[in-house]
Amino acid sequence: MSATLLAGISRTTEPRIMLRRFLALDALVTGANGLAYAVASGPLGRLLGVDGGVVLGLGVCLTVYGAGVGYLAARAQPPAAAVKVVVDANLAWSVLSIAALALWLEPSTAGTVWILLQALTVAAFAVLQWSALRAMARH
Numbered sequence: 001m002s003a004t005l006l007a008g009i010s011r012t013t014e015p016r017i018m019l020r021r022f023l024a025l026d027a028l029v030t031g032a033n034g035l036a037y038a039v040a041s042g043p044l045g046r047l048l049g050v051d052g053g054v055v056l057g058l059g060v061c062l063t064v065y066g067a068g069v070g071y072l073a074a075r076a077q078p079p080a081a082a083v084k085v086v087v088d089a090n091l092a093w094s095v096l097s098i099a100a101l102a103l104w105l106e107p108s109t110a111g112t113v114w115i116l117l118q119a120l121t122v123a124a125f126a127v128l129q130w131s132a133l134r135a136m137a138r139h
Contacts, residue, residue: 015135019083020073022132026086026125027070033118034062048115049108065089083133090126094119 037044037059045052069086072078097119101107107115 015132015139016077019078019129019132019136020075022125022128023069023073023078023083023086026090026129027066027073029066029121029125030062030069031066034059034064034066038063047108048111050105050111080133080137083129087126087130087133090122090129094123094126097122 037055039059041056041059042052045055048055072082072086097115101112101115105111105115
């Protein structure tokens with residue numbers, strides 16, 4: 001995620017709009033990633049050094065999750081409780097990704113880099129969404 005992209009997305013003084021944009025970006029990235037995993041689980045699994053069945057399962061889950069986050073982004077006023085669930089899920093994904101690397105996965109070099117980048121990106125989504133949610137509460 002580039003700083004320029006984030007600056008463009010967050011260019012508003014309205015926290016609700018900022019939150020919806022961060023949710024939409026999360027939905028887009030997660031959904032695209034999930035679809036790629038689901039459609040190309042075999043080749044991506046080989047590239048990443050992760051079992052294709054695991055990649056397929058993650059792809060289906062990420063696609064459904066991305067659709068749910070997209071639904072929240074489309075709401076004029078995303079419910080705070082639902083946004084907190086998204087933030088918590090994103091943080092859990094990040095922690096579990098690092099734990100999986102350390103404890104049971106043995107990915108390729110490309111897989112290790114990809115998993116770390118994903119963990120950092122998803123953690124950034126959580127921070128951005130939480131910050132926008134807190135700004136809404138103060139606004």
